[in-house]
Amino acid sequence: MCERLALVIGASRGLGLVLADELAGRGWRVIATTRRNGGELQANAEASDGRLRIESLEMTSPEQLAALRERLAGHQLDLLFVNAAIDRGDLPIDAVPTEMFTEVMITNALSPLRVLEALRGLVAPGGTVAVMSSEQGSISRNTEGGYELYKASKAALNQLMRSYATRYADDGRTKLLIDPGHNQTRLGGPDAPLTPRESIPAVVDVLEAQAGAPGLRFLDRHGETVPW
Structure with missing residues (x-):
């Protein structure tokens, strides 16, 4: 059996860092991207016996x-897994500066789709294209206040992924939006109920279980459908 190859976009910390490490630990070869060299990702790569490169x-x-x-x-x-995202705090939408709105939307919604469009030709027939989304992007589950800009950016991401899946409906690739749960990351905060080490193995289980199933699904770390 050929070694599986994954590309994780945004792996310097948090969920992406653990995702790259988990995949490598399961025998994948992993290419992980970062904006800055060094840190834990570099240490993991040096200890990976060549399975993880940056x-x-x-x-x-x-x-x-x-x-x-x-x-x-x-x-x-x-x-191909796009993980990177940012959060700029809990401002009501009328208090969000235009520059902040633009920054968050470009990073969380536009840029992941640019990545998919630029790199989709590298994905094998029957391969998987996945993006880290969030339950926060579910419109039907938006029943509690707060984090309006972040929620809007993830809803926009989900909608753009639907458009992507429609445009490439016949390419045979698996397409996934993943909700990893509320994790203790820089974005999720220190009081979140999960750690990446707890949630990411379940996420990888979902990625591996869904491989080869064409079409788009929005799933949580248990493989359950998240409502749009």
């Missing part, structure tokens, strides 16, 4: 994305 990428830069595409020419990915 590429530099600022996801919001079309130029850097094109350069990454060139560097990865000839690779065939079994999994």
